Amino acid sequence: MKCVIAGGNVKVLGRAVHSLSRIGDELYLEPTEGGLSLRAVNSSRSAFASFLFAPLFFQLYEPGSTGPDTELFRCKVHMKSFLGIFRSLPSLEKSVGKCLILLKPRASRLVLQLHCKYGVTKTHNLAFQECERLQAVFDTQRCASRLCAPARVLAEAVVHFPLTLAEVTLGTGPGGKIGLRNYVEEEAGESCRVRGLPPTLGCPSAPHPPRFPPPELSKTMVTELWLAEDEFQSVAMAPGSHITFCLKEFRGLLSFAEASNLPLTIHFDEPGRPVIFTLDDTVLEVHLVLATLSDLESNSQSPSTNGVSHLPAPSDDFPDDLESYMVAMETSEGGLEGPPSPTFPLRTPRPAESQPEEEEEEEEEGAVPGTPPHKKFRSLFFGSVMTPGRPGPATSQEVLAEDSDGES
Amino acid sequence: ASLDNARHLSSLLRAVHFQDHATCVATASGLRVTVEDAKCIQANAFIQAEIFQEFSVQEESVMFRISLSVLLDCLTIFGTSSLPGTSTALRMCYRGYGYPLMLFLEEGGVVTVCKINTQEPDELLDFDFCSTKVVNKIILQSEGLREAFAELDMTSEVLQITMSPDKPYFRLSTFGNAGSAHLDYPRDSDLMEAFHCTQTQTNRYKISLLKPSTKALALSCKVSIRTDAQGFLSLQYMIRNEDGQICFVEYYCCPDENMSEAEL
Numbered sequence: 195m196k197c198v199i200a201g202g203n204v205k206v207l208g209r210a211v212h213s214l215s216r217i218g219d220e221l222y223l224e225p226t227e228g229g230l231s232l233r234a235v236n237s238s239r240s241a242f243a244s245f246l247f248a249p250l251f252f253q254l255y256e257p258g259s260t261g262p263d264t265e266l267f268r269c270k271v272h273m274k275s276f277l278g279i280f281r282s283l284p285s286l287e288k289s290v291g292k293c294l295i296l297l298k299p300r301a302s303r304l305v306l307q308l309h310c311k312y313g314v315t316k317t318h319n320l321a322f323q324e325c326e327r328l329q330a331v332f333d334t335q336r337c338a339s340r341l342c343a344p345a346r347v348l349a350e351a352v353v354h355f356p357l358t359l360a361e362v363t364l365g366t367g368p369g370g371k372i373g374l375r376n377y378v379e380e381e382a383g384e385s386c387r388v389r390g391l392p393p394t395l396g397c398p399s400a401p402h403p404p405r406f407p408p409p410e411l412s413k414t415m416v417t418e419l420w421l422a423e424d425e426f427q428s429v430a431m432a433p434g435s436h437i438t439f440c441l442k443e444f445r446g447l448l449s450f451a452e453a454s455n456l457p458l459t460i461h462f463d464e465p466g467r468p469v470i471f472t473l474d475d476t477v478l479e480v481h482l483v484l485a486t487l488s489d490l491e492s493n494s495q496s497p498s499t500n501g502v503s504h505l506p507a508p509s510d511d512f513p514d515d516l517e518s519y520m521v522a523m524e525t526s527e528g529g530l531e532g533p534p535s536p537t538f539p540l541r542t543p544r545p546a547e548s549q550p551e552e553e554e555e556e557e558e559e560g561a562v563p564g565t566p567p568h569k570k571f572r573s574l575f576f577g578s579v580m581t582p583g584r585p586g587p588a589t590s591q592e593v594l595a596e597d598s599d600g601e602s
Numbered sequence: 603a604s605l606d607n608a609r610h611l612s613s614l615l616r617a618v619h620f621q622d623h624a625t626c627v628a629t630a631s632g633l634r635v636t637v638e639d640a641k642c643i644q645a646n647a648f649i650q651a652e653i654f655q656e657f658s659v660q661e662e663s664v665m666f667r668i669s670l671s672v673l674l675d676c677l678t679i680f681g682t683s684s685l686p687g688t689s690t691a692l693r694m695c696y697r698g699y700g701y702p703l704m705l706f707l708e709e710g711g712v713v714t715v716c717k718i719n720t721q722e723p724d725e726l727l728d729f730d731f732c733s734t735k736v737v738n739k740i741i742l743q744s745e746g747l748r749e750a751f752a753e754l755d756m757t758s759e760v761l762q763i764t765m766s767p768d769k770p771y772f773r774l775s776t777f778g779n780a781g782s783a784h785l786d787y788p789r790d791s792d793l794m795e796a797f798h799c800t801q802t803q804t805n806r807y808k809i810s811l812l813k814p815s816t817k818a819l820a821l822s823c824k825v826s827i828r829t830d831a832q833g834f835l836s837l838q839y840m841i842r843n844e845d846g847q848i849c850f851v852e853y854y855c856c857p858d859e860n861m862s863e864a865e866l
Contacts, residue, residue, distance in 0.1 A: 275780030278755070285749060303781065312746055313791040320781040 195225040195267060195297040198254040204293045204308075206478070208280035209450050210245040215277045216446030217243045217482075222328045223304070224268040225257035225297070229479075233328050234273065240485035241443040242330035251477035258297070267299050269322035279306055279318050289314075297322075330483045332470050337461035339431040341372065345451035345458045345473075347425050352448060354417055355441060361487065362444075364460070364469075365436025367420055372429070375418040377438045377487070427457055437462045438487040439469050447471055447482045454478075462486070603633070604656040608692040608707060610843045611649060612677040615670065617821055617841070617851050618645035620814035624670035625723045626703075628696070629663040636726055637670065642856040643811040644727050645818070653847050664696060666720035668703060676716040680709040696720070729854040731828075731836050738765040738799040739828040740772055744819055744839070746793035750774060750785050751816045754809065758783075760858050761809045765829060766802035772827075776809065795824060805833040806858040815839075818851040833857035 199207055210232060214221055218234035218241075225231075229248040235241065249255040258267055280286060292309040308316040334340075351374055355362060361377035423429050451458045451473050462469040466488025473480035605611055618624070618637045625636045632650040651657040680690050693706040705716040754761065757778035764773040772787040772794075789797045815837055819825060822839035829835055837853040 272780060278753075278780065281753070282749075289749075312793045313788040314746060314750075314793070315784075315786040315788075316750075317784040317786070318781065319783070 195230075195258040195295070196254070196256045197225075197230060197252045197295050199251070199293045199295070200253040201291065202287075203251055204290050205283060205287045206251075206454065207247070207293065208283050208286045209453055210247075210480075211277055211280045212283070213446040213450040214243055214245065215273050217241050217443055219273050220270045221273050221276045222268065222270045222325060223297070223322075224327065227257060230255070230257070230295075235328055235330070236443065241440065242328075242481075242483045243443075243447065244330075244481045246479040246481075248477045248479070253292070267297060268325060268327065269297065269304065270325040270328075271304055271320050271322045275318075275320050276306075279308070279316075330468075330481075332468055332481075332483050334461040334470050334472065337463045337467075337470065339435050339463065340428070340459060340461050341426055341431065342428040342457055342459040343421075343426040345448060345454075345456060347421070348458055349448050349452045351419050351421060352441065352445065354419055359441050361438050362441045363436055363438040364462075366431050366433055370423045370429075371420045372423070372426070372431070373418060373420045376416060376441075435462070435464070437465050437469050439484040443484055444471065444482065447473070447480065450480070603628075603654045603658070603695075604691070604693040605654050606691055607689040607844065608677050609689060610653055610845070610847070610849075611692065612674060612682075613821060613843070614647045614649060614841065614849055614851060615674055615677070617818035617839070618647045618814075619670050619674060619817075620645065622669055622671050623667055623721075624673075625665065625667050625726060627663055627665045627723075628659050630659055632657065635670070638724075638727055639811060641727065642808065644729065644854045645815070646852050648850045648852075650849065653843070653849065661698075664698070665723045666696070666699075666703070667723045668718055668720050672718050673703075673705075676705050676707065676714075676718065679707055679714050679716070680712070727854075729834055729836070731830060731834060731854060735830045736828045736836075737801050737831055738803055739796070739826065740765065740794065740799065741796035741824060741826045742772075742787065743793045743795060744822045744825050746787065746791070747825060748816075748819055751813075751819055754813065755780065755783055756809065756813070758809055760806040761812050762804060762806045763827070763829070763835065764802070764804040765799050765827070767799045768802065771797070771799070796826075803829055803833065805829060805835065807835060807855050808858050811855055812853070815853045818853065822851070 211221070214232060214234040218236045220234065222233040222235075223230065224233065226246075229246050229251065231244055231246045233242070233244040235243075289311040290308045291311070294305070294307040294309070296305040296307070298305060302321065303319045304322045306318045306320065308318075310316060352362075355374075355376055359376050363375045363377050365373055365375075367373040448458070454473070454475070456473045456475055459472045459474070460469060461472065465486055467486065468483045469486050471480075471482040471484070615624075615635055618635060621637045621639050623637070625638075627634045627636070630651065632648060632653070635647045635649075636644060637646075638644045677690070677692065688709065690707050690709040695704040695706075697704075700720075702717040702719050705714075705718070707714045707716070754774075755776040755778035757780070758776035760777065762773075762775040762777075764770060764775065766772075770784075770786045771789040774785040776783050787793065789799075818837075818839045818841070822841045824840040826838040826840075827835070828838075834857065835853075835855040837855075839851045839853075841849045841851060843849060
């Protein structure tokens with residue numbers, strides 16, 4: 195594979211790498227006919243990001259030759275090594291004119307060459323590992339709700355939440371408003387709510403009617419933010435819908451979106467199903483898929499959260515590129531629009547469950563970093579092997595990557 | 603010796619401050635401060651007599667060893683911020699062998715007196731690096747190297763320097779955990795002020811020894827890089843101080859003995 199990125203696009207690539215570095219420790223590179231895809235997944239498999247750069251993004255793009263039976267070469271490198279090359283974005287902008295990426299499978303080296311000011315050339319030869327295809331299973335078409343907003347609006351909203359905040363809940367409010375609230379665990383008990391209504395964002399015309407239990411002293415500060423529908427470019431939200439996802443991983447994408455000035459679309463469904471953030475451009479397609487907390491109330495309706503089955507406890511040593519599992523995690527939360535009662539959600543972690551049609555290995559997932567041990571996100575959708583020729587849509591947990599260990 | 607602006611001295615000394623102790627030699631031409639490490643690397647800061655408002659040495663030369671850390675702390679006793687218009691005035695006295703170095707520092711009417719004990723000077727390394735033995739020499743504008751040196755892959759044990767009349771002309775290479783990295787400067791680059799390479803030479807130097815030279819590089823406007831037949835490296839930095847006066851700092855380094863095949 196050989197490609198050349200020129201001018202301002204080098205900085206875009208650098209920013210994409212910075213975004214991906216917020217997700218995982220390894221960067222997966224996959225050249226395809228449709229462009230070069232850079233992907234990352236976090237250790238608990240609850241966050242997946244992919245940046246697809248179309249051939250037009252490059253000054254030169256040669257994904258490499260493929261035979262009838264061979265696929266295009268793909269590899270993964272240590273995120274730190276790759277990030278080190280693009281570490282300083284301002285200096286990238288100032289001094290780098292061109293970036294060449296060359297994959298040399300036989301020499302086991304990924305070559306990145308930056309052509310800089312004054313004729314200086316920086317060549318990095320990175321070691322890589324071959325890997326299987328990393329693909330999250332998701333389908334934006336199946337999502338019941340969709341929001342689209344300029345990145346700036348979301349960035350301004352998110353800035354009010356503390357940097358250490360793990361999860362945030364996004365949902366509908368009265369009068370069609372869309373709200374963001376930090377997710378508080380039930381140990382905090384009832385929390386004292388602080389309304390954040392900055393004048394720059396759409397203010398609701400009337401104060402929100404008190405539907406929450408009377409505030410009590412608590413160590414947790416709850417921040418709640420409401421945005422009017424007209425802040426968004428498009429809103430298609432099922433009433434009463436809400437989802438809770440990890441803010442930390444979202445911030446990485448948000449800073450990329452803001453810098454690129456692209457509108458961000460949020461696709462989501464019911465709690466427990468992944469939320470998909472997308473950015474679309476003529477030369478770039480970005481997806482960030484995050485697991486969401488599943489809701490105690492919605493269990494009975496949603497088939498995917500039902501069915502406790504007892505599976506043998508899976509071993510911990512999965513092949514790196516190929517885990518597939520679904521962990522149903524039981525938490526509930528007082529939703530933004532949920533019935534007023536569950537302010538003391540029950541937390542009963544369920545054993546791993548399987549989808550009826552799946553033959554996947556499953557595993558009790560370790561906690562998402564930043565959350566208490568017993569709290570787990572429904573982890574993402576990584577299918578195990580998909581034999582070529584199987585129908586596409588990623589709605590079921592179809593296997594999309596070879597399981598080098600074989601199915602259990 | 604007396605100096606209107608102690609920063610002229612302190613900033614240069616910081617550029618060679620990678621060890622606690624330094625040897626100072628004062629002669630009629632000025633002050634030389636030398637720092638060494640591991641018998642492999644030597645850094646010298648030269649402050650010519652002309653930089654000082656007053657500079658006199660009674661004997662032919664005086665030499666003593668002193669704690670450079672303490673000296674720097676004293677010189678910057680009024681703080682290190684460089685507000686325009688405020689400067690620390692300095693007066694240094696050394697009575698002779700066995701006597702402490704006296705410093706009188708004044709800023710804004712406040713006077714501080716420091717007495718720093720001196721020690722027996724150590725034997726200094728002589729790299730025997732003279733211009734006639736130089737095989738390869740380049741002079742580069744520091745601007746081009748600063749970022750490179752600051753971003754050197756420190757997981758690499760060595761910094762490999764290749765100088766050649768043919769491609770790649772001038773190359774800095776590291777071999778770290780992530781893989782290898784090469785920085786190439788072509789001979790016709792705008793940064794290249796002088797390029798005199800007669801022979802292709804590739805030498806490796808312990809990166810931990812050379813990393814401190816980044817400070818000198820940061821202060822300088824030009825750097826000359828020279829190697830001799832044995833692979834000894836001389837880095838000379840031309841530093842312009844606040845008043846536009848020129849001072850020099852040089853680093854000498856031995857090549858790393860454990861040469862192994864360079865990675866591709």
